Amino acid sequence: MLSPVLCSDLAALEPEYTEADVISTVEFNQTGEFLATGDKGGRVVIFQREPQGEYNVYSTFQSHEPEFDYLKSLEIEEKINKIRWLPPHNPAHFLLTTNDKTIKLWKVSERDKRAEGYNLRDEEGRLKDLSTITTLQVPVLQPMDLLVEASPRRVFANAHAYHINSISVNSDCETYMSADDLRINLWHLSITDRSFNIVDLKPENMEDLSEVITVAEFHPHHCHLLAFSSSTGTTRLCDMRARALCDQHAKLFEEAVDPARRSFFSEIVSSVSDVKFSHSGRYLLTRDYLTAKVWDLNMENKPVETYQVHDYLRTKLCSLYESDCIFDKFECAWNGTDSVIMTGAYNNYFRMFDRASRRDVTLEASREVCKRRAVLQPRRVCVGKKRKETDVSVDSLDFRKKILHTAWHPKENIIAIAASNNLYIFQDRLMANGHHNTPELQSAPSK
Numbered sequence: 001m002l003s004p005v006l007c008s009d010l011a012a013l014e015p016e017y018t019e020a021d022v023i024s025t026v027e028f029n030q031t032g033e034f035l036a037t038g039d040k041g042g043r044v045v046i047f048q049r050e051p052q053g054e055y056n057v058y059s060t061f062q063s064h065e066p067e068f069d070y071l072k073s074l075e076i077e078e079k080i081n082k083i084r085w086l087p088p089h090n091p092a093h094f095l096l097t098t099n100d101k102t103i104k105l106w107k108v109s110e111r112d113k114r115a116e117g118y119n120l121r122d123e124e125g126r127l128k129d130l131s132t133i134t135t136l137q138v139p140v141l142q143p144m145d146l147l148v149e150a151s152p153r154r155v156f157a158n159a160h161a162y163h164i165n166s167i168s169v170n171s172d173c174e175t176y177m178s179a180d181d182l183r184i185n186l187w188h189l190s191i192t193d194r195s196f197n198i199v200d201l202k203p204e205n206m207e208d209l210s211e212v213i214t215v216a217e218f219h220p221h222h223c224h225l226l227a228f229s230s231s232t233g234t235t236r237l238c239d240m241r242a243r244a245l246c247d248q249h250a251k252l253f254e255e256a257v258d259p260a261r262r263s264f265f266s267e268i269v270s271s272v273s274d275v276k277f278s279h280s281g282r283y284l285l286t287r288d289y290l291t292a293k294v295w296d297l298n299m300e301n302k303p304v305e306t307y308q309v310h311d312y313l314r315t316k317l318c319s320l321y322e323s324d325c326i327f328d329k330f331e332c333a334w335n336g337t338d339s340v341i342m343t344g345a346y347n348n349y350f351r352m353f354d355r356a357s358r359r360d361v362t363l364e365a366s367r368e369v370c371k372r373r374a375v376l377q378p379r380r381v382c383v384g385k386k387r388k389e390t391d392v393s394v395d396s397l398d399f400r401k402k403i404l405h406t407a408w409h410p411k412e413n414i415i416a417i418a419a420s421n422n423l424y425i426f427q428d429r430l431m432a433n434g435h436h437n438t439p440e441l442q443s444a445p446s447k
Contacts, residue, residue: 023418025405029085029093032409034058035416036095037423038080039199042066042207044097044150046108047423055425059108061150064099066167076101082167084176086189098174100163103156107188109149113141128306159185159195166216172223179216182209184228184246198246199228212274214329221281225250225342233270235286253284255302265317265326273329279410280384287332290314292353306343307353307360310345312383312394325399333408333415342429344403347392348419349379365403365417365424 020041048058086094092109162180184199219225238246269289293303405418
């Protein structure tokens with residue numbers, strides 16, 4: 001399905017890194033020209049695609065700082081949970097970033113001219129003595145080196161009692177929603193002091209709590225439709241035209257579980273960690289711990305496609321539970337034509353599934369294999385005896401190395417993979433007739 005991938009390092013990375021350097025989210029903008037990453041240190045790094053195809057650092061800024069809630073005696077981390085780009089309407093770029101409690105709207109713009117010849121200020125910006133001003137002049141714009149500025153435009157705070165796990169921009173380009181464990185709020189991009197609660201799962205008695213919201217996403221075309229998933233493995237489609245509070249869903253996507261196969265880990269591994277609408281808006285892609293599922297919006301009782309991401313881990317669930325790895329939240333992504341899906345796995349592996357041929361491939365994103373112009377070979381994880389020398393035993397997988405965050409270019413076969421503090425950008429050039437040209441891979445530091 002996929003031809004080999006070449007690698008070219010953009011920079012030599014330091015082998016040692018801190019927890020703050022770990023990438024926590026990756027997101028392409030609507031055109032794919034820009035790619036934004038956020039890390040656990042609250043920083044945002046924006047990459048821009050150059051004419052020759054490579055992505056280079058365009059802007060870096062500190063989005064969030066660590067805070068402390070004195071009323072609740074709670075420390076608020078600076079970690080960037082999600083980044084969402086707003087559709088472009090002028091030369092400037094706007095994006096939303098969020099940590100556990102606060103959402104910020106950022107404006108990223110370029111400046112290549114500066115005003116000179118002020119009447120009331122000197123060249124250093126200090127006020128002149130008005131008695132010395134005898135003539136007036138018209139300030140002029142002079143060329144200067146290109147400067148990329150990131151400035152906060154709005155701050156949306158104090159609306160969530162629990163940790164924010166999702167933000168999603170509506171197709172009307174005027175509103176967006178934010179979701180925490182129990183509630184989903186609807187915001188207007190120009191209003192910061194109030195939001196509307198559209199989903200509330202909090203019971204009157206917290207002892208009756210049976211599920212939490214894990215992820216929420218707006219429909220790409222219909223501004224009244226949204227989907228949110230929960231820790232019980234269900235995904236609900238809500239229609240905001242029906243009622244103001246969307247506690248009553250329009251559709252419920254849930255696959256029946258065979259009681260004979262139910263175990264202690266069944267509910268944990270069925271928790272949905274990510275949900276993505278297809279670009280066409282016809283399908284939903286959900287990711288739980290072991291599988292990726294494609295749902296048709298017109299069929300609720302079962303998925304139309306189920307892909308086993310790492311079924312070989314079923315025998316390892318006990319040890320994964322003890323190490324807390326079973327609670328890892330893997331993201332998923334569609335390609336631009338909705339024909340291929342991608343998601344991450346352990347050992348710095350990521351999986352791709354071709355929906356038409358049902359073929360799949362496992363590739364590795366790591367500094368060890370990404371030498372300049374080196375060819376990445378497909379990987380295979382085996383449970384029993386190795387068939388080939390390149391096979392990897394399930395017992396030798398490194399569960400500390402994991403691909404949680406992935407993104408796919410909206411129009412081209414370019415993917416971004418975050419592995420700890422490294423960002424890998426794969427470029428697989430597919431021609432219209434389905435044949436493969438020479439593919440390339442580019443890797444870049446997170447900062």
